[in-house]
Amino acid sequence: MAVYTDVAAEDLAEFLKAYDIGELLSYKGIAEGVENSNFLLHTSKGAYILTLYEKRVAADDLPFFLSLMAHLAARGVSCPQPARNRRGEVYSTLAGRPAAIINFLEGMWPRRPNAVHCAGVGEALARMHLAGRDFPLVRQNPLSVKGWRPLFDAAAPRADDVQPGLRDFIARELGYLEASWPSDLPVGVIHADLFPDNVFFLGDKVSGLIDFPFSCNDILAYDVAICLNAWCFEPDHSFNVTKARALLNGYGRERQLSAAEQQALPLLARGAALRFLLTRLVDFLNVPPGALVKPKDPLEYVRKLRFHQSVQSIGDYGVAHSGLVA
Amino acid sequence: MAVYTDVAAEDLAEFLKAYDIGELLSYKGIAEGVENSNFLLHTSKGAYILTLYEKRVAADDLPFFLSLMAHLAARGVSCPQPARNRRGEVYSTLAGRPAAIINFLEGMWPRRPNAVHCAGVGEALARMHLAGRDFPLVRQNPLSVKGWRPLFDAAAPRADDVQPGLRDFIARELGYLEASWPSDLPVGVIHADLFPDNVFFLGDKVSGLIDFPFSCNDILAYDVAICLNAWCFEPDHSFNVTKARALLNGYGRERQLSAAEQQALPLLARGAALRFLLTRLVDFLNVPPGALVKPKDPLEYVRKLRFHQSVQSIGDYGVAHSGLVA
Numbered sequence: 001m002a003v004y005t006d007v008a009a010e011d012l013a014e015f016l017k018a019y020d021i022g023e024l025l026s027y028k029g030i031a032e033g034v035e036n037s038n039f040l041l042h043t044s045k046g047a048y049i050l051t052l053y054e055k056r057v058a059a060d061d062l063p064f065f066l067s068l069m070a071h072l073a074a075r076g077v078s079c080p081q082p083a084r085n086r087r088g089e090v091y092s093t094l095a096g097r098p099a100a101i102i103n104f105l106e107g108m109w110p111r112r113p114n115a116v117h118c119a120g121v122g123e124a125l126a127r128m129h130l131a132g133r134d135f136p137l138v139r140q141n142p143l144s145v146k147g148w149r150p151l152f153d154a155a156a157p158r159a160d161d162v163q164p165g166l167r168d169f170i171a172r173e174l175g176y177l178e179a180s181w182p183s184d185l186p187v188g189v190i191h192a193d194l195f196p197d198n199v200f201f202l203g204d205k206v207s208g209l210i211d212f213p214f215s216c217n218d219i220l221a222y223d224v225a226i227c228l229n230a231w232c233f234e235p236d237h238s239f240n241v242t243k244a245r246a247l248l249n250g251y252g253r254e255r256q257l258s259a260a261e262q263q264a265l266p267l268l269a270r271g272a273a274l275r276f277l278l279t280r281l282v283d284f285l286n287v288p289p290g291a292l293v294k295p296k297d298p299l300e301y302v303r304k305l306r307f308h309q310s311v312q313s314i315g316d317y318g319v320a321h322s323g324l325v326a
Numbered sequence: 327m328a329v330y331t332d333v334a335a336e337d338l339a340e341f342l343k344a345y346d347i348g349e350l351l352s353y354k355g356i357a358e359g360v361e362n363s364n365f366l367l368h369t370s371k372g373a374y375i376l377t378l379y380e381k382r383v384a385a386d387d388l389p390f391f392l393s394l395m396a397h398l399a400a401r402g403v404s405c406p407q408p409a410r411n412r413r414g415e416v417y418s419t420l421a422g423r424p425a426a427i428i429n430f431l432e433g434m435w436p437r438r439p440n441a442v443h444c445a446g447v448g449e450a451l452a453r454m455h456l457a458g459r460d461f462p463l464v465r466q467n468p469l470s471v472k473g474w475r476p477l478f479d480a481a482a483p484r485a486d487d488v489q490p491g492l493r494d495f496i497a498r499e500l501g502y503l504e505a506s507w508p509s510d511l512p513v514g515v516i517h518a519d520l521f522p523d524n525v526f527f528l529g530d531k532v533s534g535l536i537d538f539p540f541s542c543n544d545i546l547a548y549d550v551a552i553c554l555n556a557w558c559f560e561p562d563h564s565f566n567v568t569k570a571r572a573l574l575n576g577y578g579r580e581r582q583l584s585a586a587e588q589q590a591l592p593l594l595a596r597g598a599a600l601r602f603l604l605t606r607l608v609d610f611l612n613v614p615p616g617a618l619v620k621p622k623d624p625l626e627y628v629r630k631l632r633f634h635q636s637v638q639s640i641g642d643y644g645v646a647h648s649g650l651v652a
Contacts, residue, residue: 008437009527025432025528028366029357040354040366042432047368106351106368111334201335202351 005037005052005095012050015094018085019101021045037097040104047104049080052097059098064139065212066090066100068132068189075131077124078208080105107200107207115246118231120206121199122250125191125227128209129220130255132189141192141216143275145181148174151278158285163299170277173305177271182219182264190223191215195230221261224251225268228317229276229304237303245318252319266311273308277301331363331378331421338376341420344411345427347371363423366430373430375406378423385424390465391538392416392426394458394515401457403450404534406431433526433533441572444557446532447525448576451517451553454535455546456581458515467518467542469601471507474500477604484611489625496603499631503597508545508590516549517541521556547587550577551594554643555602555630563629571644578645592637599634603627 006029013024022045030038030049037052053059066082067090073081080102082090091100110117141147152174159167191198193214200208224247232244251257257265280298287295311317332355339350348371356364356375363378379385392408393416399407406428408416417426436443467473478500485493517524519540526534550573558570577583583591606624613621637643 006437009434010436010438012434024434026430026434026526028354030366031355031357040356042373104352108335108338108350108352110336111332112336200352 005054005097007037007039007050007052007095011095015092015099016043018087018092019083020086021048021083021101041101048083049102049104050094050099051102052095052099053091054097061139061213062091062098062100064137065215067137068135068215069102069212071135072128072131077128077131078105078206079128079212080208080210105200105208105210107202109197109200111196113196113231113243115240115243116204117196117199117201118243118247119250120201120204121194121227121231122224122247122252123254124199124206124209125194125223126251126254128191129188129223135189139216141190141218143192143214143279144216144218144222145177145271148274148278149178151282155278155281155285159281162281162284163302166281166302169302170274170281173270173274173309177267177274180267181271182260182267185219185221185261185264186258187217188220189215190218190220192218192223192226194223194227219268220255221257221265222268222272224248224257225265225272226275228265228269229272229301232317233304233307237300239307241316241318248314248317248319262314265314265317266308269308269311270305273301273305277305331380331423333363333365333376333378333421337421341418341425342369344413344418345409346412347374347409347427367427374409375428375430376420376425377428378421378425380423387465387539388417388424388426390463391541392428393463394461394541395428395538397461398454398457403454403457404431404532405454405538406534406536431526431534431536433528435523435526437522439522439557439569441566441569442530443522443525443527444569444573445576446527446530447520447553447557448550448573448578449580450525450532450535451520451549452577452580454517455514455549461515465542467516467544469518469540469605470542470544470548471503471597474600474604475504477608481604481607481611485607488607488610489628492607492628495628496600496607499596499600499635503593503600506593507597508586508593511545511547511587511590512584513543514546515541516544516546518544518549518552520549520553545594546581547583547591548594548598550574550583550587551591551598552601554591554595555598555627558643559630559633563626565633567642567644574640574643574645588640591640591643592634595634595637596631599627599631603631 012027016024022043025042025044027039027041030040032038036054039050041048041050069079070082072079083101084090085092091098093099152170156167159170198209198211199206227247228244231247232240234240277298280296280301284295284298338353342350348369351368351370353365353367356366358364362380365376367374367376395405396408398405409427410416411418417424419425478496482493485496524535524537525532553573554570557573558566560566603624606622606627610621610624
């Protein structure tokens with residue numbers, strides 16, 4: 001939630017000369033993105049987002065996710081489209097950092113998602129999965145099952161400071177998931193971070209999916225499992241089965257989950273909960289003292305994980321197997 | 327530089343029903359304003375800024391500066407205009423805070439102001455002073471000469487920690503200014519904070535003045551003195567007489583400074599430098615440990631103050647007395 005790098009109006013105007021997006025009228029640093037600097041631009045041709053990538057690692061993945069957005073947008077998925085400069089590049093350098101411009105999507109993310117929103121996000125996710133089928137680039141998911149043990153190793157020594165017994169709880173779950181993680185489910189391009197703040201709505205309709213830096217190739221149903229975690233729990237941590245049903249049925253209307261995917265969903269949901277538990281835990285343990293940005297609560301995902309551990313089958317998510325047939 | 331209060335899309339849409347500014351399409355927290363939360367709104371009718379006032383004291387002054395903006399805009403000064411809701415109010419309550427909506431002004435503030443910018447700001451300031459002549463509300467300036475001693479008292483015990491001798495330096499200057507501050511110069515509505523980030527340009531032309539929470543009734547030429555401090559020093563702290571000349575001549579083209587104002591200008595510039603030295607010093611000494619927002623350097627204003635102490639007459643600001651005649 002911060003602008004890390006300011007850009008001089010004079011430098012930005014110069015940078016924009018390489019683009020065909022009109023005359024710069026204004027730009028504002030916006031409080032979005034934890035790791036990058038984002039600016040909302042108004043030009044004589046419309047509104048755009050300028051992002052300066054502050055971390056080297058993100059820059060290495062720029063070709064993947066900027067190309068993906070262009071690919072998806074060309075196939076009718078409403079997501080930001082990167083602007084190409086006159087050299088045909090989707091990113092170049094500004095203020096010493098990799099910088100990209102995407103078109104601005106109107107819409108608001110729902111602070112209190114309801115079942116209608118969940119249905120919309122399910123449909124949009126499935127359409128994204130289908131549109132990504134012929135995307136040629138590949139990026140392995142660094143935060144899938146193989147990426148979890150290094151996170152655990154980093155957090156384990158101090159995990160019990162956060163909650164007594166947390167270290168053993170995670171160790172057992174991690175061992176179980178590593179042993180039973182499926183390898184034969186349909187894979188493809190996933191968003192991998194489709195939380196409510198990454199889905200815009202106008203009224204009840206999805207107006208766009210944003211924020212693709214976690215996108216990668218992985219199990220498609222794992223993306224659904226992430227959404228179950230991200231959209232279907234209430235602020236009091238209870239699981240809202242109505243929302244889950246809406247989300248899964250929405251997905252099923254566009255892309256039917258196979259029997260194997262349906263059967264694996266509770267396991268994938270455990271994995272998704274563990275993934276966010278681990279990254280939040282590492283962040284939580286590494287907050288500089290006195291930092292103004294409060295880390296997200298890792299224990300929220302302990303509760304979610306315990307819920308998924310108790311799930312017997314996809315029926316506990318509110319749908320019969322047949323319920324997913326479009 | 328932060329959004330302190332998030333607003334739910336659902337709550338904002340409800341709030342906007344009281345306004346006639348169109349359907350909400352998007353809103354983004356923007357990294358502007360140190361003490362308030364600001365959002366850039368796109369609606370079906372255009373772009374607006376929503377401000378949530380985080381401090382009680384600012385809220386008490388809302389009627390003054392929101393009415394002032396409306397008054398100035400009606401007289402052709404390009405500044406944001408507050409939107410009135412259907413009850414005729416220029417502010418009401420959102421997320422438990424006083425909230426106002428103003429129209430969005432296109433333009434960029436110059437990170438590296440040049441003499442052309444300085445001429446523009448001089449002209450714009452004078453036009454604002456003229457347009458404010460018949461503004462009926464009154465707000466005394468809490469940060470004019472009478473407000474400085476309380477700031478000094480707050481900062482004095484630790485002033486020498488910032489720079490040895492600073493306490494005595496300020497004490498002497500404060501005593502001198504209190505004894506010699508003029509009481510017979512033309513007064514009126516002043517902006518009182520017209521730094522480069524509060525003046526928008528499109529190309530070389532001023533497109534708007536923003537950010538009026540410091541506006542008040544005070545000596546008009548004191549506003550000019552603030553601008554000399556804010557616009558005419560280089561990053562290496564040297565005084566740029568070309569910029570000062572441009573600023574003063576720009577002002578003079580719209581409103582001629584009287585002989586008494588011209589004579590008082592070096593003294594007023596010392597006062598303006600002391601005012602920002604004191605508020606920055608208090609802020610600097612009260613930064614919470616580990617805060618991410620770096621306080622502005624108070625010593626910058628020690629250097630500026632020393633420069634103005636060395637000034638003999640307005641001639642040292644680059645203009646002969648006659649130079650101000652339009």
